[in-house]
Amino acid sequence: MSETSAGVEIRQLHKRFKGGDHDAVDGVDLSIRDGELLVLLGPSGCGKTTLLRMIAGLEHPSAGEIYIAGRRVDQDVPPRARGIAMVFQSYALYPHRTVSGNIAFPLEAAHLPRAVIAEKVRWAAELFGIAGYLDRYPRQLSGGERQRVALCRAVVRDPQVFLLDEPLANLDAKLRNTARDELKRFQRQIKRTTVYVTHDQVEAMGLGDRIAVMDRGKVRQVGTPHEVYEDPVDTFVATFLGQPPMNLVEQPGGGGRTLLGFRPEHLLPSDHFGDREPLHPIPLIVRRVEYLGSDRYVYGTVEFAPDATVIAKLPANIGRAIPEEEGGRLDFAVPERALCHFDAQTGARVRR
Amino acid sequence: MKRVPLYAAALGFIVFAGFPFYWMFITAFKQNRDLYVGAFDTRHVPWIFNDPPTLEHVRLLFGQTDFLRWVANTLLVIVAVVIITVALAVPAGYSLARLVGRWGGRLGMGIFFTYLIPPTLLFIPFSRVIALLGLQNSLGALILVYPTITVPFCTWLVMGFVRSVPWDIEEQAMIDGYSRLAVIIRIAPRLILPGILTVVVFTFTLVMQEFVYALTFISSVDRMTVSLGVPIALVRGDVYHWGSLMAAALFTSIPLAILYNLFIDRFIQGFTMGAVKG
Ligand SMILES: Nc1ncnc2c1ncn2[C@@H]1O[C@H](COP(=O)(O)OP(=O)(O)OP(=O)(O)O)[C@@H](O)[C@H]1O
Ligand SMILES: [Mg+2]
Numbered sequence: 001m002s003e004t005s006a007g008v009e010i011r012q013l014h015k016r017f018k019g020g021d022h023d024a025v026d027g028v029d030l031s032i033r034d035g036e037l038l039v040l041l042g043p044s045g046c047g048k049t050t051l052l053r054m055i056a057g058l059e060h061p062s063a064g065e066i067y068i069a070g071r072r073v074d075q076d077v078p079p080r081a082r083g084i085a086m087v088f089q090s091y092a093l094y095p096h097r098t099v100s101g102n103i104a105f106p107l108e109a110a111h112l113p114r115a116v117i118a119e120k121v122r123w124a125a126e127l128f129g130i131a132g133y134l135d136r137y138p139r140q141l142s143g144g145e146r147q148r149v150a151l152c153r154a155v156v157r158d159p160q161v162f163l164l165d166e167p168l169a170n171l172d173a174k175l176r177n178t179a180r181d182e183l184k185r186f187q188r189q190i191k192r193t194t195v196y197v198t199h200d201q202v203e204a205m206g207l208g209d210r211i212a213v214m215d216r217g218k219v220r221q222v223g224t225p226h227e228v229y230e231d232p233v234d235t236f237v238a239t240f241l242g243q244p245p246m247n248l249v250e251q252p253g254g255g256g257r258t259l260l261g262f263r264p265e266h267l268l269p270s271d272h273f274g275d276r277e278p279l280h281p282i283p284l285i286v287r288r289v290e291y292l293g294s295d296r297y298v299y300g301t302v303e304f305a306p307d308a309t310v311i312a313k314l315p316a317n318i319g320r321a322i323p324e325e326e327g328g329r330l331d332f333a334v335p336e337r338a339l340c341h342f343d344a345q346t347g348a349r350v351r352r
Numbered sequence: 353m354k355r356v357p358l359y360a361a362a363l364g365f366i367v368f369a370g371f372p373f374y375w376m377f378i379t380a381f382k383q384n385r386d387l388y389v390g391a392f393d394t395r396h397v398p399w400i401f402n403d404p405p406t407l408e409h410v411r412l413l414f415g416q417t418d419f420l421r422w423v424a425n426t427l428l429v430i431v432a433v434v435i436i437t438v439a440l441a442v443p444a445g446y447s448l449a450r451l452v453g454r455w456g457g458r459l460g461m462g463i464f465f466t467y468l469i470p471p472t473l474l475f476i477p478f479s480r481v482i483a484l485l486g487l488q489n490s491l492g493a494l495i496l497v498y499p500t501i502t503v504p505f506c507t508w509l510v511m512g513f514v515r516s517v518p519w520d521i522e523e524q525a526m527i528d529g530y531s532r533l534a535v536i537i538r539i540a541p542r543l544i545l546p547g548i549l550t551v552v553v554f555t556f557t558l559v560m561q562e563f564v565y566a567l568t569f570i571s572s573v574d575r576m577t578v579s580l581g582v583p584i585a586l587v588r589g590d591v592y593h594w595g596s597l598m599a600a601a602l603f604t605s606i607p608l609a610i611l612y613n614l615f616i617d618r619f620i621q622g623f624t625m626g627a628v629k630g
Contacts, residue, residue: 092520093521153528
């Protein structure tokens with residue numbers, strides 16, 4: 001039983017599948033700290049699962065190095081010897097074993113004494129509240145219960161690193177919220193290094209100690225949820241995170257070389273801001289207003305970049321009096337501190 | 353009430369499937385007079401016993417033919433061919449599905465095509481091979497030849513089945529403490545058990561009903577299988593011993609029907625297991 005957990009170090013990792021014409025994972029450098037929950041976030045097909053499977057040892061890297069707890073594993077350490085536990089998106093439960101048989105499986109593989117196995121199974125089942133289902137078969141469980149069985153099976157191994165591939169993707173929205181909360185609490189409690197894959201930004205923001213945003217095989221940015229949201233390094237990260245995403249418009253007078261980025265929730269009526277706040281005026285021409293209960297989305301355009309759609313997200317208590325008819329001109333602004341500048345060509349952030 | 357058509361349809365199928373058994377049954381126990389009188393007397397009702405039943409045909413089958421011997425021979429061949437087929441086709445099908453890259457599918461198709469070559473075309477070259485090996489007129493010939501039909505088909509069948517079992521579970525086992533080899537030996541067979549049972553049933557059925565090769569390679573009555581011995585011994589020239597033929601059919605098909613029904617439960621169980629979220 002390992003007393004301490006351990007970090008994962010990834011250096012210049014590449015993976016090209018046989019017959020593929022591009023790298024599914026394209027030069028990833030990542031250092032996952034001891035005991036943290038790192039979320040791999042990115043659109044479908046960006047290589048998250050491939051990266052996770054390489055850490056697990058189910059896929060051989062084409063190039064690069066992987067270290068778990070300081071030990072290099074990518075060459076010849078098989079999955080079972082890497083000190084990891086993985087939860088697949090499908091849960092991969094053994095269909096012909098009961099819940100307790102499933103949870104006991106890795107312990108039986110390790111030839112632990114029976115009494116120890118029984119005790120650990122009970123401990124894990126109670127931890128995840130499935131102690132009442134121990135004699136059922138997976139086919140007799142709901143999706144949420146199966147997911148907990150898979151998590152139980154992962155924790156009884158007492159691994160150094162947890163690898164979770166979209167473990168909540170099959171749950172309905174309500175269950176997902178509670179499961180997310182449970183997962184977070186559990187991870188805080190045991191403080192084990194965890195790599196969590198998802199393409200759901202809400203999940204990523206809510207769960208992650210840090211988030212690694214991936215796109216087309218590359219890690220674009222690693223940082224706390226706050227950092228990647230407020231301080232994106234490029235237009236991809238800026239538009240991938242946030243609902244609705246960050247507005248991007250050409251900077252007036254910039255010759256089309258610079259893009260101006262600002263979050264919808266920062267675009268508010270000018271008179272809402274205090275006098276001392278340095279403002280960047282963005283006069284908005286209304287196209288449509290969407291009422292969403294707690295918020296209103298104002299869809300519109302700006303004069304200096306008429307092609308781009310700009311969205312303002314107004315909390316219910318702000319600007320109640322704004323005219324909503326189409327073509328109306330609104331006197332909106334963004335505080336200077338909330339503006340981001342991007343290179344129009346490369347999408348990279350331009351800092352001043 | 354809405355179920356009435358359903359039950360009616362089910363009843364129709366039961367009659368359709370059960371009628372041959374019924375016909376076998378009454379024919380096997382009818383007196384010859386009762387069997388053949390219909391040709392002269394148009395008022396004769398053929399599907400009931402008009403005269404009291406008799407054991408005469410059964411006695412002929414067991415007393416004057418080597419029926420029990422043939423059953424034993426058939427069982428021996430079945431056991432041997434099932435073992436050979438499972439031992440070859442299951443690992444082959446598994447590796448074609450799991451281990452070989454894009455060539456797996458094509459190779460599988462190629463193997464399947466060999467199954468499509470009919471025995472009527474192959475028995476001549478085979479008889480040369482059998483003669484060369486000195487296996488003429490022995491059950492060894494059948495044990496050697498039948499796998500040429502069962503192995504390709506079953507390889508293909510297992511391949512398809514393994515593809516339908518998610519790999520996740522085996523990968524999970526590799527993370528949970530097993531090596532690749534241990535997964536193949538200890539975990540995978542249980543996962544593909546319904547596929548293996550299908551192979552057994554297919555092989556069983558094939559050996560039970562195969563005729564061409566048996567006729568080609570076996571000449572002594574005491575070495576025949578049921579499918580060969582029964583028609584050879586009970587069709588003498590143009591005289592059909594219908595009663596005994598049907599008795600033979602009855603005594604071989606009823607154990608088979610029971611066996612298959614036992615298996616079918618396992619199949620259905622196998623196909624509906626909640627292995628992964630679905
Ligand atoms: N076994 C494979 N053979 C060939 N290409 C593959 C294989 N597995 C994945 N790929 C390719 O690698 C790329 C990355 O796939 P990956 O499964 O890692 O994406 P992902 O980020 O997990 O996506 P998702 O969110 O949809 O699960 C994709 O373009 C995919 O088509
Ligand atoms: Mg994936």
